[in-house]
Amino acid sequence: MERSDVRNLYRLALFLAFAYSLPFAIGLWYGAVRVDERWFGYLATVVLSGILQGGVYAMFAVGLTLIFGVMRIINAAHGEMVMMGAYLTWVCFFLLGFDPLLSLLLTLPVAFLFGVALQKVLLQAVVGQPELTALLVTFGLGLTMIYVAELIFTTDFRTIPYAPGSVQITSTITVGQNKVISFAIAVVISGGVYLFLKLSRLGKAIRATALNAEVAMVCGIAVRRIYLITTGLAAALAVAGGALVSIQFGFNPETGVVYTLQAFTIIILGGRGHYVGALIGGVMLAVLEGLVSLMIPNGTAMIELAAYTLMIFVLLIRPGGLMGVKDA
Amino acid sequence: MTRSEHLRNLAALAVLGLVLALLPPALSVYLRSFAMFTMMYVVLALSWNIISGFTGYTSFGHVIFYGIGAYACAILVADHGWPWLPTLAVAAGVAAAVGLAIGYPVLRLKGPYFAIAMLGAAEGMRVIATVWDGLTHGGLGISFPSVENSIATYRAMLGLMLLTILVAYAVGHSRFGIRLNAIREDEVAAEALGINTTAYKLAAFTLSAVFPAVAGGIQAYKVLYIDPPSVFFVQITIAMALMSMLGGKGTVIGPIVGAVLLYTAQELTWVNFPTAHLIAYGLFIVLVARFMPRGLVGFAIDRGWARKGMVH
């Protein structure tokens, strides 16, 4: 590690310590923080729920970071893919009567093929071009997806009433069943993807391409095929994210943009192309939002501000994110 | 480019300005509004082009300055009883200050990181406008007293557009512009040649912040009601980028052509085909970005319809 790296890391640690203690300080000042068992129960619930939520966000953020890492493309339609996943699950649930988790077996292959087709038709041509080209191409794609969805499903909100009960952890800490289930599935899927990238031949080829596409090509890796698989995988992760989101929250065709922004924030926090970083980034983001909302007066109105401030400061202090990814 | 060519271009601009200035009485109120908004998008696209086209730093949050301008104007007129025109100067000043404050740290980031940071900054600004109740009335928005303003806003926007074109033209043909291009092509090399890249980038960024703020102020006065989601609207940034790209970013004439064409096309299609129009708009963005990365101007140059120097 170079000296400037170490210095940046210290700065980052200081900043994070400040950022996460600020809500406590403000809460104490306004008397919103109390020192009793029940209040600690509320705090623990918020933190725990943040962790569970962060895991799900991280899973679809990994899809974004994968495309970004391998092809240097910012996929502005990622949230719309999440939205597509939510609708696919909804269709399976209400029209075909499938369990939302079982329907993943059906929707994930569909999503993978969608990603491959997208790569073939659109993205292959914009790899290596200035970032604006890819941003606009994917943004336009996202808009098209939104309005096609409006045409099919209207702008009415949908939800899927699945596992609505609660899980009692201690006498003061409770979390939702669907949150626990979503988190577990997210961990299994992201764990699977992680192992695939670390251990399998194909996964190693993807990582090699991410490090340096030209060198990979020289080594005999079929880079274009790697691109196809990467986008397929990313789309599958987004759709899986959509399925997990759909059993927790309401959605309509226009909700995708929230998830795009969330995923951007997470991969910036974690560091481009860094999978464990995405997990940490996801949890950090969700926990900070919870703390701000819980302790600052009218703090719920400010959680987006907290998220973007965190992102921009991390980016400025250490462009490589928490994990200090190089070449940022 | 020769002196006479510059003079000819300036004369053409003067004629355009004169014609547009004399036009309003002949136009219906609706056409006046349409022309005003078209000119507004010319201003937005051209300003965006200074930082993102000339300098190569893709700003995905330029709507920040438009929103700040709109709010500066609305707050001063509605809450402090200012007359409207002076508030535009304040809007420009505030935007320049915010531009410096944001630009100084964020311009250190490169490529996609800069784009995302700007996007985050724009969303953050929208939240600030929503949360800072005492200043902005938050989600309630600000309403102006109702006045007849279609000619005043038209003229103001026309003046702003001519000024923006002049400035963009001057930048494009000056040493300043050449250095910005050098930064876009290879920042490290530019630095090695002794260009103070930080100062140049910051100057370009601040310059590109001022005009959208004034445009925001004028449009706020035109629409007479603003709230955070309508002025910090991500689609406005997209429109700036798309219009520049459609015409040809990095040139002066490109963003102008792109803004006029795209805005007119949208106006003509949406009324008749609501949802289909939006799908078409999405596909259009995809196609332009995919097949015409150098825009209509680049397209024309490739086919020998225009000489490279002439269209810049």
Next chain:
Amino acid sequence: MRTQAIRTLALAVVALLALEGPALANHRPNNEVLIGGAISQTGPYAEPAGRQVNSIKLWVDEVNARGGLLGHKVVLQLLDDKSDIQTAIKLYEKLITEDKVDVLLAPYSSGITEAVANINERYKKPFVAYGAASSSIWEKGRKYIFNIVAIAEDYQKGAVHLAKQIGVKRLAIIGQDSLFPRTAGKGAKDWAKKLGIEVVLDENYPTKQTDFTALLQKIKAAGADAVISNSYFADSAAQLRQMRELNIDFKLYSSTVGPGLPNFAEQLGNTAEYVLGFSQWEPIPAILKHPGMKEYTEAYEKRFGEKPNYHAGGAYGALQVTEAAVKKAGGFDNEKIREALATMEVTTIFGRYKVDAKGINDHEGLTFQILKGHRRVVWPEKWAETKAELPMPEWSKR
């Protein structure tokens, strides 16, 4: 070459503009009147606004079947503002100055109406707003805009009264951070003050917020025993589901808009049970007994395959008011129509219309409760279909 390119471009633009020229303006045949407005057919407001469009179309066809308005055939010019203020402004300028509509229709949403109100005021073209409940629109001395629906301040009136009845002492008021929910929140606060209920938490959240875990914990920490939520569909649904997940019980939960949407109970299943909601109007002719309601409800259901909701009812009511005003004015003179709208009293399928000096109609809304998947009116008492089942049963006992 350059000049040639510019000339071609200029020609193209002029040609495009020419297409847009005034179509119907001055040469309208004598037996036709043009009625027009811009309403959101795409974008975030498309869902409620679309139901108003239904009613507008229904009314136009019915009027024409009756022989038209003062003997004129009604022609409808309905544009789409994309749920966008800037677009709406431009379209209303077009409708008024170019298309020269004889009667103007209102847009949807408080924000857009606030902006459009400046335009029609300038051209002295009156309309009856059916999609704007924020009373601030009528606080600015405007003369040409009238309101038919109950104002936002009263959306939670019934819920707060019911809270008082069941002995709620500490109230939490939460809501989305935009014009309409915040106005409703202000009204709820005033009603709570009048009735002597303490407001222990008053907080707004971003418009696209979906996770309310922390906010719910905060409400609990503040010791509130009932929640007044000024919310739409997604946020209201998320709040209820998360209350259930976190096993947080309140005596009462009331949301402004969400529960009134037709698919709310269906999408949420029994999590939506016992929730209070507000409605401007319900398609229950047997109870409200407004004249013509039965026929309207049946015609609407037959044509659009669902019962009309209050957005649809309000638009239809506003058109009936407009029709009456035109008849009273005996023509399409703007000032005479304005005069009629300001002074007359009529009863429509939506209820009584009679505005105060500001232009606000004293419309009385309904508070309903979702019981066994259906919306049942529980307040005011004169219209109550059934008695409210409050406090809400605990989640663990459902």
